Every structure is written in structure tokens, then in C-alpha cells.
Amino acid sequence: MKKKQSGNYLEYVPQRTPETEFSEDETGIVTLTKEWTGFYNRIAQRFFHRPRVSHIDLDGYGSFIWKLIDGKRTVYDISQKLDEAYPGMEKSLSRLIKFLEILRDHHFIVWKNAGEKAK
Template identity: 30%
Template structure:
């Protein structure tokens, strides 16, 4: 009997579960306990050369309850697998399958450069709170 080969998606999820995510931006908590990520505006290099430095306000990204919980766990101390387990314990049926949902959310955060991920916890930068 041949052993079933893992799909590429399962491999990616398994790899991500071993990583340590860490926040790149500051955040604050609103009156409902939800996290608001403060994203600095990026300036175009051409505008920097031509125009005086404008005072661009920072962008604000509001996370839902689940996203807020995951964001607060992205401290460089928890692996994605740990975060997924904590998420499953806290939100149970709302986040099934927890591993996949956690990985997809963190991949989006990584793509937008809200977080960095590390293979080991040995030398990640510390999060300033």
C-alpha cells in the first residue's frame, strides 16, 4: 500500500507552524479590547527629493477579536503552533481548523510586512511594548 503524499499546502502549513513571528509595528488597544496596528506611511523616494518632508499621518489597521489575540501572541516567544493551540483553546469552533487559519492570517501579516518570522528563538529582536 502506497503512503499518501502530503499536499504542498500541508507542507507549507507544517513549515509555518515551526516559526516564531514577531511584530514590526506599534499597536494600541481600543475601548473594546481590540488591537489597532499603527502603520507608518511610506514615502516615495521621488517625493522626498522634490518636496519638503510632509507630515504624513500613520495608517491604522483595526483587527478583529481573533486577529487581536494572534497579534498579541506575536512576541518572538511563541511558535505559530503555540499560537494556534492557544487560539483553539480560546475560540474553539470559531477558528476550526485553527492551524490553517492561524497560518493564513500570519502569512497575510507577513506579506504586508506587519510581522517578521524567525526559524529559531535564539536571536530574534525583542518587542518593545
């Protein structure tokens, strides 16, 4: 069972994990690279022809957010920048938090509480 995150998300600081590789194309779209390792992934690669490496293209919003993740900005800071860049976006904060949670679940980022070391 997943451990629930306690505290105020607005105070958390997302930080990219050092092993996360990414690239950016000429239009500003970010592509994350995920290497699938481990026993079950090797079985899937061998018998079900799953790729060893996946390339995940983020959309415009995701790319914008990814570029703002620097280990210093809080979720609140990122949400303010997102609202400035995309003023018509509905439920921007909840969408931002959900996106960051997905990145965390796939080990692209870690949460760092404001004033704490990365977990």
C-alpha cells in the same frame, strides 16, 4: 516574485517588528498603525488624497493572535491557545498561518525560526 517560505510553519516564531505601532481599546481590540512612505506612496497621497498613516482595526481573532505574538511562542503554541479560546473555529491552523503571512507581507511581523535570530 515572492520567495516561498521553506520549512515547517509550526516551528516558526512570529516576532513583531520594532517599528510597528499599535494600540488597544477598552474592549481589547488592537489597532495597528501603518505609515505609508516612499516615492509612489507620496504620489498617491498628493494626487489621490491617500492618507499618510492608516489605522487598521483587527477583529477579535486578530487581536487575540496579535497579543500572543511575543517573539517566543511558535505558530504551534499560538494555534493551541487559539483552539482553547475559540474551540468551534473551522480550519483554525490554516486561518492562523494565512493571517500571519498577511502580517508578514505588510511588515508588521518577521519570521524567526525556532532557535534562530529574526530574519
